[in-house]
Amino acid sequence: MPGSEPLGPNVIAFTGVGDPAAYPVAEFGRTLRQVLVREGAAALSYGPDPAGDESLRRTITQLLASQGISTSPESVLVTSGSQQALALVCQVLVRPGDTVLVEEPTYDLALRLLRAAGAQLIGIPVDTHGLRVDVLERLLEQHRPRLLYVVPNFQNPTGATLSGPRRHALLATARAHGVPVFEDDFAGDLRYSGRATPAIKSLDDGGHVLYAGTFSKLLMPGLRVGYLVVDGPIRRRLVETKQVTDLGTSLLLQRALDRFVTVGRYQANLRRTTRLYRERRDTLRSALTEHLPDARFALPAGGLFCWVALPAGVRSDALVRAARDRGVDVAPGSRFFLDPTHGAGHVRLNFAVQPPERITTGVRRLAAATNSLR
Numbered sequence: 129m130p131g132s133e134p135l136g137p138n139v140i141a142f143t144g145v146g147d148p149a150a151y152p153v154a155e156f157g158r159t160l161r162q163v164l165v166r167e168g169a170a171a172l173s174y175g176p177d178p179a180g181d182e183s184l185r186r187t188i189t190q191l192l193a194s195q196g197i198s199t200s201p202e203s204v205l206v207t208s209g210s211q212q213a214l215a216l217v218c219q220v221l222v223r224p225g226d227t228v229l230v231e232e233p234t235y236d237l238a239l240r241l242l243r244a245a246g247a248q249l250i251g252i253p254v255d256t257h258g259l260r261v262d263v264l265e266r267l268l269e270q271h272r273p274r275l276l277y278v279v280p281n282f283q284n285p286t287g288a289t290l291s292g293p294r295r296h297a298l299l300a301t302a303r304a305h306g307v308p309v310f311e312d313d314f315a316g317d318l319r320y321s322g323r324a325t326p327a328i329k330s331l332d333d334g335g336h337v338l339y340a341g342t343f344s345k346l347l348m349p350g351l352r353v354g355y356l357v358v359d360g361p362i363r364r365r366l367v368e369t370k371q372v373t374d375l376g377t378s379l380l381l382q383r384a385l386d387r388f389v390t391v392g393r394y395q396a397n398l399r400r401t402t403r404l405y406r407e408r409r410d411t412l413r414s415a416l417t418e419h420l421p422d423a424r425f426a427l428p429a430g431g432l433f434c435w436v437a438l439p440a441g442v443r444s445d446a447l448v449r450a451a452r453d454r455g456v457d458v459a460p461g462s463r464f465f466l467d468p469t470h471g472a473g474h475v476r477l478n479f480a481v482q483p484p485e486r487i488t489t490g491v492r493r494l495a496a497a498t499n500s501l502r
């Protein structure tokens with residue numbers, strides 16, 4: 129998890145973001161130097177537009193076009209990670225006491241952010257096809273929320289992908305109730321199997337969807353570069369809020385990222401990362417099947433996370449402690465629920481962080497910890 133304690137070298141962590149060993153450190157260093165040589169002090173200024181560097185915004189629209197989202201640089205707001213995109217939307221839209229609908233379980237730091245904004249959170253259950261749209265209508269009528277927060281691709285923590293028909297139904301239902309949708313596409317390009325499902329934003333012709341993307345999982349989280357695609361009157365308020373919050377995301381990093389993408393290094397790196405993480409996902413599947421045969425999980429089609437239902441009688445908080453004693457770090461299911469007791473039967477494993485041999489050793493240790501609790 130971002131901001132958590134460093135673990136010792138002998139601990140096999142199934143937590144964290146991606147594998148730092150896969151970050152293109154030398155290549156990005158060269159790109160940074162090239163930007164400084166070509167652009168000099170201009171790259172070290174505040175930048176003329178708090179919405180972000182225009183060239184990067186154009187580049188982002190090109191990346192989005194390849195995923196079926198047709199937008200223009202004027203609709204893109206560069207943010208310090210997608211976390212800031214959600215924070216800005218909260219600041220502009222959510223007042224203390226407002227209701228926000230979230231998937232349950234969902235990304236823990238979104239829950240903490242929304243709670244800090246004073247939102248009343250209502251959970252929508254998730255199954256293997258993502259958010260249960262069959263209960264959405266009733267929840268919208270009952271709670272009249274200010275916002276719906278959804279992670280449709282390779283959801284954190286379940287790894288589930290919201291099916292195409294559900295995306296259409298979600299948008300139609302939210303639109304009928306006048307509720308904006310925050311689509312958090314934190315890892316949409318990290319796909320290992322199957323075909324991409326069109327983004328909810330790509331179905332939206334009325335500005336109901338605020339679409340957030342990020343370079344954190346596809347490239348490096350330390351860049352702190354993400355973006356929001358947003359149209360309509362709310363955009364101006366979001367840009368103003370961004371400006372007074374931090375005067376803009378680092379121009380140097382935006383310029384370097386833009387160059388990294390436009391010369392093709394980003395795409396090459398993404399292909400390498402996808403191959404690497406696909407192999408790790410498959411290693412995790414084999415290891416779980418062999419060493420924890422009575423744990424249940426659905427193989428995620430992409431992203432970073434595998435959501436594991438524990439054998440009957442094994443509780444996740446106890447397992448996290450027993451696993452720590454054996455040198456494995458996993459995230460307890462409780463962290464991702466509004467009511468933490470609902471997560472007692474699950475743990476979340478991030479398969480992207482460790483090389484294959486450590487994944488297998490880690491799962492063996494996790495199986496030993498599980499068996500010690502039966």
Ligand SMILES: Cc1ncc(COP(=O)(O)O)c(C=O)c1O
Pocket residue numbers: 130145208209210211212235279284312314341342343344349352353354
């Ligand atoms: C689902 C989800 N959304 C958003 C974020 C925030 O990412 P960033 O602010 O680095 O773009 C994360 C980080 O783990 C995440 O898992």
